[in-house]
Amino acid sequence: xxxxxxxxxxxxxxxxxxxxxxxxxxxxxxxxxxxxxxxxxxxxxxxxxxxxxxxxxxxxxxxxxxxxxxxxxxxxxxxxxxxxxxxxxxxxxxxxxxxxxxxxxxxxxxxxxxxxxxxxxxxxxxxxxxxxxxxxxxxxxxxxxxxxxxxxxxxxxxxxxxxxxxxxxxxxxxxxxxxxxxxxxxxxxxxxxxxxxxxxxxxxxxxxxxxxxxxxxxxxxxxxxxxxxxxxxxxxxxxxxxxxxxxxxxxxxxxxx
Amino acid sequence: xxxxxxxxxxxxxxxxxxxxxxxxxxxxxxxxxxxxxxxxxxxxxxxxxxxxxxxxxxxxxxxxxxxxxxxxxxxxxxxxxxxxxxxxxxxxxxxxxxxxxxxxxxxxxxxxxxxxxxxxxxxxxxxxxxxxxxxxxxxxxxxxxxxxxxxxxxxxxxxxxxxxxxxxxxxxxxxxxxxxxxxxxxxxxxxxxxxxxxxxxxxxxxxxxxxxxxxxxxxxxxxxxxxxxxxxxxxxxxxxxxxxxxxxxxxxxxxxxxxxxxxxxxxxxxxxxxxxxxxxxxxxxxxxxxxxxxxxxxxxxxxxxxxxxxxxxxxxxxxxxxxxxxxxxxxxxxxxxxxxxxxxxxxxxxxxxxxxxxxxxxxxxxxxxxxxxxxxxxxxxxxxxxxxxxxxxxxxxxxxxxxxxxxxxxxxxxxxxxxxxxxxxxxxxxxxxxxxxxxxxxxxxxxxxxxxxxxxxxxxxxxxxxxxxxxxxxxxxxxxxxxxxxxxxxxxxxxxxxxxxxxxxxxxxxxxxxxxxxxxxxxxxxxxxxxxxxxxxxxxxxxxxxxxxxxxxxxxxxxxxxxx
Numbered sequence: 107x108x109x110x111x112x113x114x115x116x117x118x119x120x121x122x123x124x125x126x127x128x129x130x131x132x133x134x135x136x137x138x139x140x141x142x143x144x145x146x147x148x149x150x151x152x153x154x155x156x157x158x159x160x161x162x163x164x165x166x167x168x169x170x171x172x173x174x175x176x177x178x179x180x181x182x183x184x185x186x187x188x189x190x191x192x193x194x195x196x197x198x199x200x201x202x203x204x205x206x207x208x209x210x211x212x213x214x215x216x217x218x219x220x221x222x223x224x225x226x227x228x229x230x231x232x233x234x235x236x237x238x239x240x241x242x243x244x245x246x247x248x249x250x251x252x253x254x255x256x257x258x259x260x261x262x263x264x265x266x267x268x269x270x271x272x273x274x275x276x277x278x279x280x281x282x283x284x285x286x287x288x289x290x291x292x293x294x295x296x297x298x299x300x301x302x303x304x305x306x307x308x309x310x311x312x313x314x315x316x317x318x319x320x321x322x323x324x325x326x327x328x329x330x331x332x333x334x335x336x337x338x339x340x341x342x343x344x345x346x347x348x349x350x351x352x353x354x355x356x357x358x359x360x361x362x363x
Numbered sequence: 364x365x366x367x368x369x370x371x372x373x374x375x376x377x378x379x380x381x382x383x384x385x386x387x388x389x390x391x392x393x394x395x396x397x398x399x400x401x402x403x404x405x406x407x408x409x410x411x412x413x414x415x416x417x418x419x420x421x422x423x424x425x426x427x428x429x430x431x432x433x434x435x436x437x438x439x440x441x442x443x444x445x446x447x448x449x450x451x452x453x454x455x456x457x458x459x460x461x462x463x464x465x466x467x468x469x470x471x472x473x474x475x476x477x478x479x480x481x482x483x484x485x486x487x488x489x490x491x492x493x494x495x496x497x498x499x500x501x502x503x504x505x506x507x508x509x510x511x512x513x514x515x516x517x518x519x520x521x522x523x524x525x526x527x528x529x530x531x532x533x534x535x536x537x538x539x540x541x542x543x544x545x546x547x548x549x550x551x552x553x554x555x556x557x558x559x560x561x562x563x564x565x566x567x568x569x570x571x572x573x574x575x576x577x578x579x580x581x582x583x584x585x586x587x588x589x590x591x592x593x594x595x596x597x598x599x600x601x602x603x604x605x606x607x608x609x610x611x612x613x614x615x616x617x618x619x620x621x622x623x624x625x626x627x628x629x630x631x632x633x634x635x636x637x638x639x640x641x642x643x644x645x646x647x648x649x650x651x652x653x654x655x656x657x658x659x660x661x662x663x664x665x666x667x668x669x670x671x672x673x674x675x676x677x678x679x680x681x682x683x684x685x686x687x688x689x690x691x692x693x694x695x696x697x698x699x700x701x702x703x704x705x706x707x708x709x710x711x712x713x714x715x716x717x718x719x720x721x722x723x724x725x726x727x728x729x730x731x732x733x734x735x736x737x738x739x740x741x742x743x744x745x746x747x748x749x750x751x752x753x754x755x756x757x758x759x760x761x762x763x764x765x766x767x768x769x770x771x772x773x774x775x776x777x778x779x780x781x782x783x784x785x786x787x788x789x790x791x792x793x794x795x796x797x798x799x800x801x802x803x804x805x806x807x808x809x810x811x812x813x814x815x816x817x818x819x820x821x822x823x824x825x826x827x828x829x830x831x832x833x834x835x836x837x838x839x840x841x842x843x844x845x846x847x848x849x850x851x852x853x854x855x856x857x858x859x860x861x862x863x864x865x866x867x868x869x870x871x872x873x874x875x876x877x878x879x880x881x882x883x884x885x886x887x888x889x890x891x892x893x894x895x896x897x898x899x900x901x902x903x904x905x906x907x908x909x910x911x912x913x914x915x916x917x918x919x920x921x922x923x924x925x926x927x
Contacts, residue, residue, distance in 0.1 A: 156770055180774040190764040192692075194699040199691075206688030207772035212680075235699075251768070 107132045107290040108153070108259055113162035115148050122148040123314040126162070132258070135281055135291040137305035137322075139298070139338060145314040146294055147187065150263055153292065154184050166259065180208065183257035187264045187294075189244035193237035197228050197247045200236060204251045215254075222250040227273075241268030249277070260284060263294045278304050302334040310341050317341045378482050382490035386466065387497055412855050413455070413505035420448060421513035428517050439592040441518065445618065446592075448510055449542055450585055450611040452503055456543040457581035459502045460495075460550050461705060464574045467491045467551060467651070468558065488651060496547070503543050511536060523624035531622050538618035541640050545610060548643030550577060555650025559657060571701050575708055582712040584609070587719065598628060606632045613639065681786050685775055689783035689838055690790060696761050696840045697791075703756055703840070710752025714796065717741040717748075721803045731808040734877065738807050739816060739870050742800040746824050749796035753788060754831035757839035766841050766912040777836060778905035784839060785832055785901070793824035812877040819873055822890035829897035836908035843913060 113126040123145035130136045140146045151157035153164055155175050164171045171178040191200055198219055205215035223232045226246040236244060245268050252260060262281075266274050281304045284291055295301050301308060302322045310318040318325060318341055325337045372380065424444050431437045469477070469487055477487060515535040519528030553573065558566050588609050591597050597606070606612045606629070613636035619625035620633035681690040697703050721741045725732065732738075773780075800820055804813045876882040 154771055156767065176774050176776065179771060182771065184771050186767060188764070190762070190767065192696075192762055192765045194761075195695060199695065203688055203692055204768060204772055206684040206691075207769065208774055209684050211684070212687075 107167060108292075109165040110149070110153065111163050111165065113149065113152055113159045113164070115152065115157065115159045115161075121314055123159075123311075126311065126314070126316055128309050128316065128319055130259075130290045130292055132288045132290050133285050134307060135285050135293055135305045137301035137308040138292055138294045138311065139296075139301060139308060140311035144311045146311060147263070148314075149311070150261060150292075150294060154182065154261060155179060180255070181258040183252035183255070183260040185245075185248045185252045185260075185262045185265050187267070189241060189248055189268070191236045191244055191247060194235055196233045196235055197223055197239070197243075197250075198232040200247055201251055201254060205254050208255045210255060218254055219250070222253065223247075226250055242270055242273060245269055246273065249280075257289070259290045259292075261292045261294075264296070265293070266295065266297060266300065274300075298334045298338055308334065310338060312341065376486065379486050379490050379493075382477075382482070382487060383493050383497075386491050386494035410501065410505045413502065414508055415856070417506055417509040417511070420444075420451075420510035424510060424513050424517065435593070438594070441514075441521075442594075442597075443590055443592040444514060445518075446590060446611060446615045448507070448514060449538065449614050449618070450588070452506055452539050453542050453546055453611055453614075454581055454585045455502050455506050456499055456546050457577070458709075459499050460547055461574055461578045461581070463495055463498060464554075464577075464701075464705075465570070466495050468554070492651070499543060499547060503539060507536075507539060511539065518622065518624070521624070524622050534618050534621035537621065538614050541617060541636065542610070542614035545614070545636075545640045545643045548640075548647040552643060552646035552650050555647065555654045559650060559654035571704075574701065575704060578705060578708050579712065579715075582716060583719075584611075586716040594626065598626070607635070610636075610639070679790070681790055682783075683779075685779050686783040686786045689780070690787045693757070693787045693839045694791060697756065700761060703759055703761070706759060707752055707756045710748045710755070713748045714745045714752075714799070717745050718799055718803060725803070725806040728806065732806055734807050734809065734812045734816065734874075736870055736874060738804060738813075739873060742803070742816070742820055743823065743866070743870065745800060746793070746796045746820060746827065749792045750788060750824065750827040750831060753792040754835075757784075757835075757837075758843065759840065760843040760913065761840040763841075763843070763913050769838055769841060770912055773910060776906065777908045777910050778902055780838060780910050781832060781836065781901055781905035781908070784835065784837075785828060787839060788828040788831060789825070793821075793828055797821055797824055815877050815883055816873070818887065819890065822887065822894055825894045826890065826897060829894060829901055832901045833897075833904075836905065837911050841912050 108130040110126060110128050114124050115122050126145070126149055128136070138146055138149070148157065152159050155171055155178065158172070166178050166181070169178075192203075195203065201219035201223070202215055205219065210218075220229075220232070223229055226249065228243060228246055228250075231239065231243060236247065239247070245265065249262075249265060252262075265277060269277065278300065281291060281293065285306070293301065293305055305322060308318070308320065308322050308325060309316060318337075320328070322334050325331075326333060329337050329340060331337050331340065427440045427444065428437065431440050467488075469491070473487065512532070515531040516528055518524070518535070519531035524530035524534075554570065557569060557573070561569065588611070589602075589605060591602055591605065591612070596602055606616075613632055616625055616629055616632035617636040620630065625633060679690075680687050697707060718741070721738070724737060797817070797820060801817055804817065807813050873886065876886045
């Protein structure tokens with residue numbers, strides 16, 4: 107369904123991603139992992155059509171998305187990392203705006219928006235301005251907005267950020283059902299336990315390059331490591347966090363008698 | 364002198380200096396400006412416009428003084444110019460106060476950042492007040508930099524002041540500063556006591572209405588209050604209520620009292636200025652001192668999360684779903700964001716001032732009024748201010764970081780977005796201005812000519828809307844304009860020139876066309892042709908346009924100069 111081919115993108119001559127390629131099929135939940143600054147956001151921005159690559163292309167159902175961006179966007183649902191919303195609108199009004207921009211009928215918007223807000227426990231808040239929402243509530247509005255038009259491809263960038271335990275569980279169940287419905291899901295997260303639980307496949311990216319693309323079980327088996335966290339640490343050559351923490355405490359105490 | 368100021372500044376506490384610098388930059392909301400704007404340059408250009416106005420005022424004062432030779436006419440002219448300059452200064456201070464409405468109060472961001480630092484609340488209060496006073500002081504100074512010398516120099520040469528110009532110059536500047544202090548102090552008093560007495564949530568809602576009300580009052584009083592320009596008019600019993608209720612006359616009287624030129628029977632007006640100045644200043648100090656700690660506590664204690672209890676938010680539906688989305692997004696942005704409301708209120712104030720003046724003409728007439736420029740000019744100007752105002756407000760961004768949703772949901776071609784913006788302009792600017800004009804035309808005759816004018820007005824409205832769309836390949840409120848790069852001076856004076864060279868001849872042509880069927884037909888054909896041509900042009904350009912959204916503001920690095 108989605109095919110990313112040899113993406114390269116640089117900022118002021120500094121490459122952010124290089125030769126990034128992967129595929130996501132319908133019914134698949136693909137985890138996209140990497141440390142800060144690895145190039146995840148750049149890749150996601152290119153996949154969502156918000157950024158153009160210097161090289162490479164993104165195909166959706168065999169077509170280059172830049173050639174049919176309008177129809178591609180109609181099939182895309184996206185939950186960004188930061189919950190940036192128009193703060194003066196209510197949750198219901200925000201969903202109405204998104205529905206209208208996507209060309210849905212008024213009756214359909216009303217039905218879907220109200221039901222999604224109820225299911226996401228935002229019913230009593232639907233008329234309050236988003237500025238009064240907590241981070242988790244904003245995240246739930248974003249998830250509702252991404253699902254409103256029944257997209258074929260869903261991109262979730264840190265969707266559990268700010269969600270409570272119950273909402274987190276609900277979201278994990280939702281991912282499974284979306285995959286069962288044949289949707290292609292790209293799931294970006296730092297919470298490796300969740301990725302291990304919900305993703306069929308994992309792509310690990312570091313310093314702008316894809317380091318691994320396999321099923322979580324295959325990765326742990328191949329590298330003879332107990333879990334995905336250990337695999338991730340080894341692949342991205344994670345620094346010794348304990349010694350860094352120790353050094354930070356020492357810096358903090360400089361100047362003390 | 365510079366060294367002396369530096370030494371004096373260095374004596375101020377460091378935390379005060381740092382906060383003052385930060386608050387001074389935030390008196391005007393930077394979110395309204397482009398992410399690439401040159402803020403100091405932008406403010407400098409506004410100061411330039413005020414200085415130019417001051418030069419114009421001083422030239423008019425001098426020319427009027429030299430060319431009016433009749434003693435009583437000269438006195439009337441000088442009385443008028445004194446009152447006009449004081450009233451204009453009060454208007455500018457009032458508008459600056461409205462624009463920086465919340466600048467004196469700590470917002471949630473201030474409280475959250477500063478309350479964890481070892482800074483006394485009084486330091487925050489003083490720094491905030493100093494920043495607001497600094498901006499207001501600059502406005503007063505630039506607006507009077509030339510006229511504030513020219514007028515008192517002339518007045519000092521008249522009989523009355525014992526010390527001549529040495530008396531009139533300080534008296535004039537004292538009166539200007541006192542008038543400004545009265546206005547600023549009054550606003551602070553009202554705000555302070557409201558914040559003190561009301562729960563914070565209600566205060567914030569009420570404060571938004573108070574801001575708009577203050578805006579309307581300042582502009583309304585300026586445009587509507589009559590000018591009393593002769594000693595007889597000032598002394599007339601029927602006019603005493605004007606003197607008693609108009610602060611600009613109080614401070615005019617204060618100046619003349621200090622200048623030694625106030626008739627004894629008007630001393631009560633000057634006394635009113637002194638009393639109200641004292642009340643405003645002491646009220647501001649008292650209320651701010653009392654409310655500051657409490658306001659900061661309220662800001663911290665106010666719960667972030669309160670569920671909503673149903674809401675009525677009807678907005679008219681327009682055309683297809685995209686037009687509906689853009690229109691509703693625009694009207695919600697406009698009505699719910701204070702900064703945008705105030706900006707549009709500035710233009711609407713002109714619309715209502717014109718409407719009010721027209722209404723006053725109609726109510727004063729005992730018989731139907733023959734159609735003339737009395738109707739044509741205000742209605743065209745109302746349409747112009749309504750459309751251009753909305754277009755300009757469209758350029759003020761709401762929340763750049765939230766624009767990603769518009770990009771990811773852009774599932775229709777760009778010309779549809781242009782059409783949606785057109786529908787919004789027609790619905791929320793052209794239609795209301797036309798309806799208001801139609802309502803105000805009821806007393807004018809003959810009816811056929813009035814109907815003809817309304818047809819022309821509607822076509823002009825459509826043309827203005829199309830002109831506003833040229834190059835505007837954006838959704839309203841999603842991109843910022845470049846005020847720091849636009850030449851405010853050129854725009855301001857260019858508009859004044861266009862007004863005199865194009866607008867007035869067009870009015871005269873329309874007036875003659877309304878009397879001749881052939882000429883009127885020709886005028887309508889020209890206007891329809893222009894409207895259609897502009898429509899086709901915008902539609903054609905829209906097809907190949909790329910809808911533009913701004914999203915990521917440049918990172919701002921602020922130097923606190925802690926080692927200064």
